[in-house]
Amino acid sequence: MTTAPVQPALTQPIPAGAVSRALAWLPAALEWLGAFFARHWQNVLTALVQIWANKARAILTTLGIIIGVTSTITVVSFVQGFGNYVTDMLRGFGTNMMFVFPWDASDEHHLMLGRVVMNVGDVRACGTRSDKVRRISPLVFNVANIEYGREKLQAVELQGATEQFQPIRKYFVEKGRFFGPMEVEHGAYVCVIGRDIMGLLGADDQIVDDYIYINSLRFKVLGILEEKGEMMGENQDQLVVIPYTTAIKMSPMSQYFLPFIIEATSEADIEECSLEVTRILRERHGLQPGQPNDFRILRQDEFLRDFEKVKIAATASLAGIVGISLIVGGIGVMNIMLVSVTERTREIGLRKSVGARRRDILFQFLTEAVVLASVGGAIGVALGYGICNIASMHPSMVRVDVPIWAVMLGLSFSAGVGILFGIIPAFKAAILHPIDALRYE
Amino acid sequence: MRRTRKRQASRREQRRTATFLQRRTFWHDGQSAMQDTREKLIEFRDLQKIYRVGTELVHALRGVSLTIHQNEYVAIMGPSGSGKSTLMNILGCLDIPTSGSYLLNGTEVSHLSQSALARIRGRQIGFVFQNFELLPRTTALKNVQLPLMYAMLPRRRQRALAALERVGLADRAKHRPNQLSGGQKQRVAIARALAQEPDIILADEPTGNLDSATGNEIMSIFDELYASGQTIIIVTHEPDIAQRCHRIVTLRDGMIASDILSERGRAEAAPEGRPEFAPAVGAGA
């Protein structure tokens, strides 16, 4: 019998009633908690009833806050919306991109005449000697006149690149094909055109395999690029891409100032990649330690970071300016609360005479102010939301989403304004002398 | 905290019933020379209240000494401006005296903090005003619940309904003040004063705004409350009303002019009369 001695040992230390005695305080505590919440809930209810009784006045009072929150939400959302649009664009190019171009920090460009600053050798060296480079392509920028049949286009953007252009720029041919390495090697007179160029030339998809004249040279159209749309007011589809070798033939000077674009193996490697490229170029250009670089590297991620900073600064300053109207709204709330305290002086006296403490009165009036301001804030958020959604429906408008933090900020800010501007009237009510308050006329 | 409060409340309850019994036996066993054994509820010693209006000082109370025991039924009379309301406000802890001592249940009130005073106002004292002072746009029931809410008492609805029942207004619980007659309003106010089961009920001219018939109804309620052991102090101008109480304190110029038993008080008291009720204090002044 092993269980026999265990049983009394288990039951003995807990005599009947011990548990109930140990928990005897529980009902009292619960009752106290209940009463505590009931008391403050009652203060809240009193405040709500008071607001409801003066609905029209409450709305007028909170108009300032409504307008303040509405404009803050709208402005913040618009800035964010545009910002996100641009950021997405930049991300679309890839954040592991670098653009390398000759640049003299000492502002002595004129001395560089005739000097080789960056050439195909540099590009090749970077491409072969750095294992962080996944793709690389020189980029020759030029403008040209284009003719097709009777149509003539002036000053069209012309870019010379390698066959890597497509994956690097994430800009693909939709119709036809892109030029290949052989055509780049030979400097073939072939081109790929943007959608809008095709439109401007009065042509359709049939233009593929047809010929156009660029600066009076005959080029075969190999393909049409997909539509990219506008970015920051610039049409990206008005573009003609040709092999860079051909571009150099068209403007020989550009071979000595050849910028190029690099796609690093990954976003994490971009730092190291840019260091390697710097080392290779400095070595090739024979720069001594201490001498400044004669080129510059622009990194997409840096650009993105800079833009992000600008976006935050713009959001903060605009929100700050509009937020000032919230202060004005808060003063409106304070004004009406002061009136309310004066009007209800006798009521305050009575409440005190039946046992309300100072903090009860304080809480009641503070709640009233905070509820007023918060309701204003909530209406403001709803209006801002509506405005943003309606604006987003316009076809040429970017997508404007109200950020959740802006909603939170709007609500908490208006509640804060309620506390800030409600505390003085509430305090005024709380410290009233019961008899003076009861005698008030 | 909660428990001590509860203990205090139950002690108050015991004391009240005990003194009630004591009083009955005392009056009927004929031992008149014996000291009154009932507990002192209120003790004023040389109470002064001075108001400052601009540079002038108004002496509203100039040295009032007064003792009130459990389950007394006191009327305070006196000409207008004699300091009755001032005295009541100090009694009700709505105001504090300029000098002198006020012991309520043995506690010196003058030194208490604001929140302790609020607690006393909410739990130990029920105040009835001349002009009712009900919250407008608020039902009778909610008005009666108000002190219960601030006192954080449980079962507020039942207590409030019971209090309304005692003043005969159970059927008007959902009415708002503007739907009630003057007498009904005052009864709601009395129910509000009753609801938290206070030690004393103070009424400053409770019938002042009512006609005499309604006034009598109100007084019957006070009579009943007194009969059930409640301590009541009423300020009044009307001698009829004062005669329904047992003790009449008359103020003049901020001092007690007389402090006597009423006819009813004398009738109910021991045949030999009660020494502490003798018209002694300031009778000659």
Ligand SMILES: Nc1ncnc2c1ncn2[C@@H]1O[C@H](COP(=O)(O)OP(=O)(O)OP(=O)(O)O)[C@@H](O)[C@H]1O
């Ligand atoms: N807040 C105050 N400030 C200045 N003086 C006051 C104040 N309250 C009362 N008094 C003065 O104190 C004196 C007593 O006033 P109190 O209100 O106690 O009189 P009362 O006996 O209640 O009179 P009534 O029968 O008219 O109600 C009066 O002279 C009055 O002017």
Ligand SMILES: [Mg+2]
């Ligand atoms: Mg008076």
